[in-house]
Structures are given as structure tokens and as C-alpha cells.
Amino acid sequence: xxxxxxxxxxxxxxxxxxxxxxxPLCEGLMRKLRAALHSxxxxxxxxxxxxLLKLLGKEDLRSSxxxxxxxxxxxxxxxxxxxAALVPMGAAAPMAFAGDLIVVLYVATMSSVLIMxxxxxxxxxxxxxxxxxxxxxxxxxxxxxxxxxxxxAFKAKTLALGGIVNWQVQNxxxxxxxxxxxxxxxxxxxxxxxxxxxxxxxxQEIMGGSLVEQSGPRLALFRWAxxxxxxxxxxxxxxVFFPWPHFAAPLVDLAAMVVKxxxxxxxxxxxxxxxxxxxxxxxxxxxxRVGVSSLAALAFAVIGK
Amino acid sequence: xxxxxxxxxxxxxEAVAAHGNGHLLSVTQPHPDTLRxxxxxxAVRAVVAALVEQLQARFMISVGTDERSxxxxxxxSHLFSxxxxxxxxxxxxLVSEKDPEIESITEIIPGANWAEREFQDxxxxxxxxxPDPRRLLLADDWPxxxxxxxxxxxxxxxxxxxxxxxxxxxxxPKGASxxxxxxxxxxxxEPAYWRMFVEGETVVGCDLRIFYNHRGIxxxxxxxxxxxxxxxxxxxxCGICGFIHSTxxxxxxEKAAGIEVPRRARYIRTIMLELxxxxxxxxWLGIAGHIIGFETVLMQTWRIRExxxxxxxxISGNRKTYGMNTxxxxxxxxxxxxxxxxxxxxxxVEKESVAVRNAIVGDLTLQARTKGVGGLTNEWAKKICVVGxxxxxxxxxxxxxxxxxxxxxxxxxxxxxxxEAGDTWARVLVRVTELLESIRLVxxxxxxxxxxxxxxxxKQEIPADRVGVSVVEAPRGEAIHMVLTGGDNRxxxxxxxxxxxxxxxxxxxxxxxxxxxxxxxxxxxxxxCFSCTERLETVDRRTSKVRIYSxxxxxxxxxxxxxxGAR
Numbered sequence: 022x023x024x025x026x027x028x029x030x031x032x033x034x035x036x037x038x039x040x041x042x043x044x045p046l047c048e049g050l051m052r053k054l055r056a057a058l059h060s061x062x063x064x065x066x067x068x069x070x071x072x073l074l075k076l077l078g079k080e081d082l083r084s085s086x087x088x089x090x091x092x093x094x095x096x097x098x099x100x101x102x103x104x105a106a107l108v109p110m111g112a113a114a115p116m117a118f119a120g121d122l123i124v125v126l127y128v129a130t131m132s133s134v135l136i137m138x139x140x141x142x143x144x145x146x147x148x149x150x151x152x153x154x155x156x157x158x159x160x161x162x163x164x165x166x167x168x169x170x171x172x173x174a175f176k177a178k179t180l181a182l183g184g185i186v187n188w189q190v191q192n193x194x195x196x197x198x199x200x201x202x203x204x205x206x207x208x209x210x211x212x213x214x215x216x217x218x219x220x221x222x223x224x225q226e227i228m229g230g231s232l233v234e235q236s237g238p239r240l241a242l243f244r245w246a247x248x249x250x251x252x253x254x255x256x257x258x259x260x261v262f263f264p265w266p267h268f269a270a271p272l273v274d275l276a277a278m279v280v281k282x283x284x285x286x287x288x289x290x291x292x293x294x295x296x297x298x299x300x301x302x303x304x305x306x307x308x309x310r311v312g313v314s315s316l317a318a319l320a321f322a323v324i325g326k
Numbered sequence: 327x328x329x330x331x332x333x334x335x336x337x338x339x340e341a342v343a344a345h346g347n348g349h350l351l352s353v354t355q356p357h358p359d360t361l362r363x364x365x366x367x368x369a370v371r372a373v374v375a376a377l378v379e380q381l382q383a384r385f386m387i388s389v390g391t392d393e394r395s396x397x398x399x400x401x402x403s404h405l406f407s408x409x410x411x412x413x414x415x416x417x418x419x420l421v422s423e424k425d426p427e428i429e430s431i432t433e434i435i436p437g438a439n440w441a442e443r444e445f446q447d448x449x450x451x452x453x454x455x456x457p458d459p460r461r462l463l464l465a466d467d468w469p470x471x472x473x474x475x476x477x478x479x480x481x482x483x484x485x486x487x488x489x490x491x492x493x494x495x496x497x498x499p500k501g502a503s504x505x506x507x508x509x510x511x512x513x514x515x516e517p518a519y520w521r522m523f524v525e526g527e528t529v530v531g532c533d534l535r536i537f538y539n540h541r542g543i544x545x546x547x548x549x550x551x552x553x554x555x556x557x558x559x560x561x562x563x564c565g566i567c568g569f570i571h572s573t574x575x576x577x578x579x580e581k582a583a584g585i586e587v588p589r590r591a592r593y594i595r596t597i598m599l600e601l602x603x604x605x606x607x608x609x610w611l612g613i614a615g616h617i618i619g620f621e622t623v624l625m626q627t628w629r630i631r632e633x634x635x636x637x638x639x640x641i642s643g644n645r646k647t648y649g650m651n652t653x654x655x656x657x658x659x660x661x662x663x664x665x666x667x668x669x670x671x672x673x674x675v676e677k678e679s680v681a682v683r684n685a686i687v688g689d690l691t692l693q694a695r696t697k698g699v700g701g702l703t704n705e706w707a708k709k710i711c712v713v714g715x716x717x718x719x720x721x722x723x724x725x726x727x728x729x730x731x732x733x734x735x736x737x738x739x740x741x742x743x744x745x746e747a748g749d750t751w752a753r754v755l756v757r758v759t760e761l762l763e764s765i766r767l768v769x770x771x772x773x774x775x776x777x778x779x780x781x782x783x784x785k786q787e788i789p790a791d792r793v794g795v796s797v798v799e800a801p802r803g804e805a806i807h808m809v810l811t812g813g814d815n816r817x818x819x820x821x822x823x824x825x826x827x828x829x830x831x832x833x834x835x836x837x838x839x840x841x842x843x844x845x846x847x848x849x850x851x852x853x854x855c856f857s858c859t860e861r862l863e864t865v866d867r868r869t870s871k872v873r874i875y876s877x878x879x880x881x882x883x884x885x886x887x888x889x890x891g892a893r
Contacts, residue, residue, distance in 0.1 A: 059625035146505045150527065150842065216619050217691060225513045225617050226843050296691050298619030300843045301527070303694055 032115030033106045040105035044252035045069035045245070050283070051290040058294045073245060079237030085142050093139045094235070094242035100131040101249040110256045111275035113183050121180035122170050129166065129254070132246055133159050133212070139243075140231025151230020154301050155221040158211055161308035165208040168315040172201040173261050175322045186260050190267045197321035202262030204315035206285070209258060211308070213251035215289055217296035218304055225298075255285045330359050334411040338381060342417075345369070345376035356793050357581055359730065360414045367402070367419035371429040374404060374417065378434060383408050383415060384724070385435045385711045386806055387823040390445030392476045394423065396791075396818075400451050402428050404438070405795065405808065409729040414795045421451050430456040437711030437828055448475035460494050463537050467491040474545060481542065481549040496533040498523040505842060509538060513617050513846040518854075520833075520845075527842045532834055547820035548812065553579055553788060556820065557651045560807070563822060564855055565646065566606050567800045569598045571807070571822065572651040574798040577732055578809040579653050579817075582794030585782050589734070591655035593775040596734040598641070598648065599798065600764040600771070604675070605634040606801035607761040610853045611682070614754065617850040618695045623686070630678045633671050640664055655781030665772055676765045683758045696750040700836045700848030703748055710832040714803020714825050715756045716852055720748035726799035738770055750851040757853075760801075787815070800825050802853045826855045 049066035056063020083091060106116040107125050120128075133155060140152030174180050176198065177188030189198065211218035222230045232243055259281040268274055299307065335355070342363050343350050349369035354362045365373055377383040383406040391401045399420040406415040421428050430453035432438045442453035443462035450473040453459065464474070467488035473479060498504050498521075507520040517538040523531040543563060547556050561572040573595050580587055608631040615623025635645040641660055642648035650658045686692060702712065707720035717724055725742045727735040743759035745752035790813040798805045803825030812818030829852045836848050 055621075059622055060629050061625060146503065150505065153527075219619065220843070223619070223843065225619060225846050228512055294622050296620070297615065297623075297689075297695050299691065299694065300841055302841070 029115055032112070036105045036108075036110050036115055037102045039110060040102060040249045040253055041245070044248040045073060047252055047255075047283075047286055048248045051286055051293075054287060054290045055294050058291070069248065073241050076236075076241035076244070077238050081238050082236055083239070084234040085144060087142075090139070090142050093135055093142075094239045094246070097132050097135045097139075098242045098246040098249070100128060100135065101246045101253065104128045104132075105249065105253045107182075108253050108257045109182060109186055109260045110253070111278040112271065117181060117183050122174055122182060122185075123180065125182060125257075126163075126167055126170065129212075129250075130159065130163055132250055136231050136243065139235070140233075143231075143234035145234050147227040147229070147233045148231050150227050151221050151223070151233065154223075154227075155231055157301055157305060158218065158221055158308075161305045161312070162208045162211045165204050165308060165312050165315050166212070168312065168319060169201040169205040169208070170261065172197050172315070172318045172322045175319065182257075182261065186264055189261065189264050193265065195321075196326040197318045198262055200318035200321065201315060202258065204311050204318065205258050205262060206288070207311050208308070209251075209254055209285075210289055210292055211304070212254060213289060214247060215293040217292075217299045219298060220301050220304055223298060251286070251289070252282075255282045255289075258285055330413050331411060334408065334413060335361060338377075338408070338413070338415060341376050341380055342373055342415075345372045347372065357795075359412055360416065360793070360795055362416040362418065362793065364418050364420075367421055367428050370402075370404070370417065370419055371431060371434065374431045375434050377406055377415060377417070381408060384708075385431075385437050385441075386414075386804075387808075387821065387827075388438060388441035388445055389808055389819065389821045390449035390451055390475065391810065391819045392449055392478075393420070395477060399423065400426065400449055402445060402449075402451055404431065404441075405806070407729065407797075409724050412730055414730075416793070416795070426451045427454045428452070429454055432456050432458075435711065436709045437831060440827065440831060441823075447473070449473055450476065463540060465540070466493050474542065477548075479545075481545050493519065493535040495521055495535065496531075499530060501525060502530050507845065507849075509535075513613075513850060515613075516855075520849075522837070522842060522845060524842055529837045529840045529842060529845060532837055534830070534833065536830070544820055544822060548817050552815045553653055553817070556817070557653070558649060560822070561647055561649065561651070564824065566609065566855060567602050567802070567805070568647050569595075569602050569651065570798045570800040570805050571824075573599060573733070574796050574805050574807040575809070575820070575822075576651050576653050577796035577798070578794040578807040579788065579811070580794070581796055582792040582809050582811050583653075583784075583788040585654050585784060587655050587782055588779045589776045590659075590778045591780045591782075592734040593771050594656055594660050594780065595651070596738060597660065597768050597771045597775075598638070598650065599733065600768045601634060601638055601641075603764045603801045604761060604768070605631050605638070606853075607757045607764070608634065608679070610757060610801070611686075611754075611761075614847065614850050617846045618692075620692065623682075627682060630675060630682065633675055637668055637671055640667070652781065654784050655779070657781070659780050660775070668772060669769060672765060672769060676762065679761055679765065683762065686754065686758060693751060695844075695847065696754060696851075697747075699750045699844045700840065700851055701747075701749045702832055702836050704746075706832065706835045707748065710835065711828050712803075712832050713828055714800070714853075715753050715760065716829050716832065717803065718742060718744045719752035719756045721746045724804070726797040726804040730797050732796065732798065734771060734774075737774065738767055740764075740767055750847055753851045790818070802826055802855055803829060824855065826852070830854055 048069045052068065053063050053066055107120060107128060108114055137152045137155045140148040173185040177185040179185065214222055232240065235243055259278060263281060266277065338361055339353055346365050346369045349366035351364040351366060356362055386405040386407050389403045389405065393399060393401045397420060399422050401418055401420055403416050403418040408415065419428060428451055430442055432442055433455065439458065440462055442456055443459060445451055446453055446459065447461060447463040469485050472485060502523040502525050505522045505524050507522060508514055509517040509519040519535040521533045522529050543559060546559060551559060557572040557576055560575040561568040563571040608627045612624035612627040638648065639645050642650050642658060650656050702716060702720045704721045707717050707722050713724065721744060723742060723744045727740050728742060740763055743756045745755055788811055790811050792811045794809045796807050805825055806823040808821040809817045810819040833849060837845050840848060
């Protein structure tokens with residue numbers, strides 16, 4: 022019994038630690054790639070760690086009072102770390118027993134909602150515009166994530182993520198899962214707040230949007246949460262939609278998974294570099310079309326393709 | 327030199343006389359392309375209306391001059407251009423100190439709004455019937471009744487600072503909230519305070535307070551500096567188009583004094599002016615990309631721009647602020663030995679600029695962000711008297727290089743690019759076309775440059791009480807300098823109008839009904855230059871030590887700083 026608990030706790034810690042410690046490294050790699058495409062040298066790959074250290078060492082300033090407001094950055098980071106424990110990252114999800122697909126979706130949405138709330142609570146016109154944009158993005162992107170994952174659930178006839186992954190590994194690629202995977206990837210771009218969808222932050226328009234009033238340790242935690250989220254969702258994308266080739270050897274599979282996650286993040290960075298920012302109405306129109314395509318994936322799943 | 331048709335001159339004289347209704351006092355023609363009318367101030371509005379409606383004259387700027395030491399009164403002049411006819415028309419009225427009022431012309435020409443508020447602030451002549459006579463030029467805590475451009479006002483006087491003053495801003499319409507952009511904002515390189523009135527994300531109106539950077543450059547010109555010192559100050563009006571302002575000033579004085587500039591100097595001026603356009607347009611393209619989050623465009627265009635800066639350094643010794651202009655010509659020749667090198671570099675810049683143009687013209691996301699955004703109709707562009715690329719993108723085919731040829735443009739006429747759509751995309755297209763056209767002009771000017779002296783010999787003193795009007799087509803539009811010569815080796819009045827001055831006034835018309843996300847790129851599409859408009863500069867003089875770093879050393883230093891060393 023205790024051995025079982027220890028095993029789960031250890032697996033959770035492993036996932037959480039990996040997400041916490043490696044996500045800034047991924048961000049650093051993405052920045053380096055971005056710089057290369059800009060004909061720049063760019064910051065060192067370790068820069069995100071230094072950014073976090075610097076921000077964490079600063080004074081904690083708040084533009085609003087209240088316990089909830091004060092705790093918001095920690096809760097946001099906590100929510101994405103919880104997500105890390107719910108998602109398979111190169112091995113079975115450590116807390117798979119705690120919840121299925123539906124829980125994962127809820128937890129994945131939590132951080133966006135919290136950032137939105139912090140913007141509305143900041144009493145700044147830029148933050149409230151940013152938050153209302155965040156809300157519109159959430160409403161147009163979240164259904165795509167849900168439909169894409171539901172395609173998997175429908176095919177595998179289970180809501181458990183582990184079950185979907187296993188089904189995928191055994192049954193190989195299918196049209197419906199490929200379309201759903203692409204839709205998920207496009208949504209990931211928005212969820213990670215990358216161009217052309219960094220509309221809710223839009224430095225040049227609303228000076229960082231929801232997070233404009235956040236600084237020091239609070240900003241560090243929000244940043245960290247966003248990096249963790251992009252890292253974990255990249256794993257989710259790869260695990261659920263592109264789990265092959267599967268070697269049945271845990272270490273080799275883990276290595277393959279990491280390589281694939283890096284490929285996904287590279288693509289995210291490249292799309293970010295070659296696009297200007299869309300306007301919120303244009304982005305919503307775009308995601309409406311992506312949403313319709315993801316429904317097509319569901320239709321393919323129904324006819325068994 | 328452009329030739330002015332005598333029939334046109336007669337037609338203008340006739341129209342002014344007819345509408346002056348007996349208030350026309352005198353007509354002079356100080357220069358073949360300039361007509362100067364002295365009229366009684368009672369007839370200003372009627373005459374201006376006739377000029378605008380019958381002769382399609384374009385309002386350029388108003389000049390307020392304290393002529394109390396000459397005539398005992400203030401002079402208010404409105405300057406117009408008849409672009410097709412290559413003619414300037416100056417309408418001058420005297421206003422007495424006891425009754426410092428003159429009819430406002432803003433009702434007829436919306437573009438005269440700021441010009442009239444400026445002479446109200448600087449000279450103290452009230453434009454009567456002005457729709458919005460708020461303070462424009464002076465600081466919010468500047469005491470009432472103190473007019474800095476009056477000649478009895480010392481240039482170094484500092485009024486006491488006041489507490490708790492704020493700009494008079496318009497209130498938002500009912501139901502709208504305010505989104506402030508500025509005074510300091512990521513996409514504004516310089517301070518300007520826009521208040522956007524928004525409902526949801528839609529802009530329903532806006533208000534602006536600028537002139538945070540006013541430096542009193544005109545005051546220095548007519549109180550402290552001499553004719554030959556001013557070009558260096560004029561060059562520092564703007565950090566991008568400095569040479570444009572020094573050329574424009576020198577031309578105004580040369581015209582007033584009747585100095586003939588040698589051909590070679592004219593060609594070299596043309597080359598430098600076009601080089602400024604090239605690097606300015608590349609700079610603008612990058613900033614426009616940055617505003618809509620397209621950093622790749624910023625990084626690549628600025629990389630392409632670098633060799634142009636190097637070219638300027640090769641010619642003048644400086645990347646910017648060349649210090650080459652002087653009255654009568656130039657202080658520094660362009661040696662023929664470096665020509666092949668210049669042409670080679672230029673070819674590289676052209677190749678890369680063409681690649682950038684092709685990438686931009688085909689980019690659909692870029693079009694999605696700029697097409698139909700920040701539209702300025704042809705009608706409004708004319709009403710506000712917008713100049714430069716924003717005017718040409720709205721179908722107003724004006725270009726100082728064609729309309730009032732200067733330097734060597736009479737022999738090297740540019741092909742001007744116009745678009746009809748009037749949106750941000752049209753402004754992008756106009757500038758990209760101009761960029762390539764400027765490269766061609768530099769190449770042709772280098773090839774056609776004649777030998778000879780670079781500076782006219784000036785034997786006589788510059789006579790007093792002459793007027794000289796000069797324009798230069800800056801990258802942002804037409805810059806105007808007007809000089810009224812004085813007796814003590816300096817101008818009696820030196821008036822500068824930068825192109826951003828009229829262009830910024832078009833912003834309210836351009837953002838009405840827009841999405842708030844489009845406001846930064848709309849503003850950016852004007853390529854605003856506040857320091858020109860406000861005529862100020864800052865100088866960093868932290869250390870007086872001189873040490874020369876090589877290019878490689880500087881790169882090395884910056885990389886060291888980046889990898890954790892001390893800054």
C-alpha cells in the first residue's frame with residue numbers, strides 16, 4: 022500500500038520537476054531559434070532561468086489588495102503543475118487515477134482563466150482589454166482542444182488519457198486523428214501565447230495586457246506557468262496524437278518523445294517568427310474555421326477512418 | 327529652377343484683389359516663384375477662401391512674427407502652395423498689439439488648426455473663431471500672457487514652475503471609456519499623449535496632447551545664432567532627416583539672399599537627401615513590422631539599412647548628422663575615388679530591398695493587418711493638407727521634388743508613386759516603391775554629377791528684410807523652412823514646419839471607428855517624427871572622455887555585456 026503511494030508521489034514529483042526545470046530551457050531554445058531567424062545572435066539558452074531568478078529577487082508590488090489577488094500567481098503555477106501530473110510525459114500519467122480527459126481539459130483552462138481574472142482585478146484599462154481578449158481567445162480555442170481530444174476518446178472508447186494513448190499506439194495513424202492533431206497544434210500556438218495569436222498580450226498595443234500590472238516574483242510565476250503550460254501541452258499533443266514510433270523500451274521511448282516535443286516547439290517558434298499579430302476578430306474567425314475542421318475529424322472518427 | 331507661368335501670377339493677383347475687396351495693400355514678388363500679398367486683416371478669411379476654393383491652393387503653414395521693431399505691429403502670414411503652378415503665395419496681415427486678434431481660417435482649412443494655435447501661443451495673436459483654441463505649443467504650467475517668440479522675450483528666460491497643472495483634455499463621449507496611449511508607450515519612440523475614446527474595442531474619438539519636447543529652436547535662430555551657425559542646429563532638428571532640415575534652411579537663406587549654388591553641390595545634396603530617404607524608409611518598414619508584432623521584418627530591414635549608414639559615414643565621416651551643409655553649398659566634397667565603392671554597396675542594398683519588397687507584397691497576414699486599416703480619404707487628406715507618403719497613398723499626387731524642384735531634381739526628376747486606397751497597406755506600397763526609386767536616383771546622381779566648386783563665394787552681407795521660402799521632400803513628406811532676413815547677421819524670423827506637423831492632425835479622421843488594435847499601426851503608418859514637429863533634441867554628455875572603438879571592439883563589448891559581464 023505505502024509502496025504504491027510512494028510510487029505515485031515519486032512519479033508526480035518527477036513530472037512536476039521535469040516541467041518546472043526543463044520548460045525554461047525549452048523557452049531558451051525557442052528564443053535562440055527566433056534570434057537565428059532574425060539574423061541575431063540572441064540571448065544565451067539559459068537566459069530564461071536568469072530572468073526568473075532576477076524577477077524572483079525583486080520586491081513584491083501589487084496594484085490591488087486581497088488574499089485571492091495575492092495568491093493568484095502561485096495558484097496559476099500550481100494549476101499547470103497539476104496539469105503536468107495529469108498528462109503522460111514519456112510514461113503513464115502519474116495521477117491518471119484522479120481524473121480523465123474532462124479533468125485535464127478543466128485544469129488546462131484554469132491558468133488562462135486565472136490570468137484573465139488577475140487582469141480584470143488589476144484596475145488598468147490595458148489589463149482589462151487584455152483580459153477580454155484572453156476570454157475571447159479562450160472561448161474560440163478551448164472547444165478545439167476539447168473536440169480534438171474527444172476524437173481520440175471516441176476512437177478508443179475511453180475517456181482515460183492513458184487508454185487513448187495505448188489505443189493510438191496499437192492501431193497506428195488514422196485520418197481523423199491526424200486532422201485532430203493538426204487542429205490541436207494550431208490551438209497550441211494560441212494557448213502558448215505565440216504569434217500570430219499573442220493578441221491578449223500585444224505589447225505594442227496594450228503593453229502586455231492582463232499581466233501589465235504584474236512585476237517581480239508575481240510576474241516570474243506567471244511567466245513560469247506559461248512556459249510549463251506550453252511544455253506540458255506539447256507533450257500532450259505528441260503523446261495523444263503522434264505516439265509512434267513506439268519501441269516498448271521506456272528509455273528509448275522517452276528519448277523519442279523528447280525529440281518530438283522539441284520538433285513541436287520548433288514549429289511553434291517558426292510560426293511565431295514568420296507571422297505578424299492578427300487582430301482579435303481575425304483570430305476568432307480563423308479558429309472558427311479550425312474548429313469546423315476539427316468537427317470534420319470527429320465525423321471521420323464516426324465512420325471509422 | 328522651376329518656371330512660373332506669368333498668366334498664373336496674373337490670375338492669382340486678380341483673385342486676391344477681387345476678394346480683398348479694397349483691403350489689398352501691396353503685392354510683391356520677392357522671388358520668381360513667390361508672391362507676397364500684404365492685406366488688411368479684415369479680408370484674410372475672404373482671400374484665403376478664394377485661394378483655396380478657386381485656385382486649389384494648398385495651405386502650408388502660418389508664421390507669426392513680432393515686427394514691432396520694424397512696423398510697430400505683429401505680422402501673421404499664411405503660406406500657400408499652388409503645386410501644379412510651382413508657386414508659393416504668402417498672405418500677410420499686420421495685427422496691432424492693442425487688438426491682437428485675427429480672423430481664424432481653420433473653418434475653411436481644417437489643416438490650419440495647429441498653425442493658428444501655435445502663433446496664439448508663441449506671439450499672442452488670437453485666431454478669432456477658432457473651433458478649438460486650447461494650448462498647443464507651450465507647457466501646461468507656462469504662465470498666461472508670456473509669449474516666447476516675441477522679440478522682447480529673452481531666449482534663456484525660465485518661468486517659475488507651477489504645481490498641479492494638467493493638460494486640458496477633451497472628455498470622452500457618454501458611454502465611452504478612455505484608453506491612454508502615451509505619453510510614454512511601447513510603439514511611440516517619443517512622448518505624445520493620445521487619449522483614445524473606446525466603446526468595447528472600437529475607437530469613437532480621440533484627443534491628443536503633444537509638444538512635450540519643445541526646444542525653442544526657432545527662438546535660438548533669431549536671437550543667438552548667426553546665419554552660418556544655424557545649419558548645424560537645423561540638422562539636429564531631427565535624428566533621421568537632419569540633412570533635410572539643414573538643406574531646407576540653407577536653401578531658404580540662399581533664396582532670400584540670391585545666392586546661386588554650384589551644380590556639383592546641388593548633386594551632392596541630392597545624393598545625401600536620397601540616402602536619407604533610403605535609410606529612413608528601411609527604418610520605417612522595420613518599425614511598422616515591430617508595431618504589428620512582426621519582429622522578423624524589423625530585424626531584417628535594419629540589417630539591410632546598416633550598409634546605407636556606412637555609406638553616409640564614408641561620404642561625410644558620420645552615420646548621421648553630417649554637418650556638410652553651409653550657406654552657398656557644402657563644406658565637404660564627395661571624392662570621385664569612392665564612387666565605385668558606393669555603387670557596389672548600393673547594388674547590394676537594392677538586391678536585398680527588392681527581396682524584402684517581394685516578401686512583403688506577397689504576405690497575406692500582413693495584408694490582413696493593413697488593408698482597409700487607418701483609411702484616409704482623398705477629401706480628408708486635402709482638407710488636413712497632409713503631405714508625403716500619406717498624401718500620395720490617398721491619391722494626392724504632391725511631391726516637393728516635382729512641385730518646387732530644388733537641388734538637382736530639375737535634372738533628375740523622380741517618378742512619384744501614388745495609390746488610391748488611402749489605407750495603411752497603400753502607405754506601405756508607396757514607401758516601398760519610393761525606396762527603390764531613391765536607390766535609382768542616387769545611382770543616377772552619382773553618374774551625372776558634374777565637376778566644379780562645391781560652394782559659392784559670398785562676398786556681400788546678406789541684405790535685411792528679404793524673405794525666402796524653401797521646401798524639401800523629406801521621407802515623411804514636405805519640410806518647409808521660411809526665413810525673413812535680419813540685419814545682425816541672423817534671421818529676423820526663421821520658421822520650420824516638419825512634415826509630421828500636418829500629418830498627425832489627420833489621426834482623428836484615420837482612427838474613427840477603428841479597432842483599438844489598429845491604432846498603433848495607423849499612427850505608425852504616418853511615420854511620425856515628434857522631435858521634428860516639436861523641434862527638440864537631447865544630448866548625452868555623461869562623459870567627456872574620448873575613446874575610439876572599432877566596429878569589432880564594439881561588437882565584442884556588446885557580446886560580453888550580453889553574456890553576463892558588466893555593462
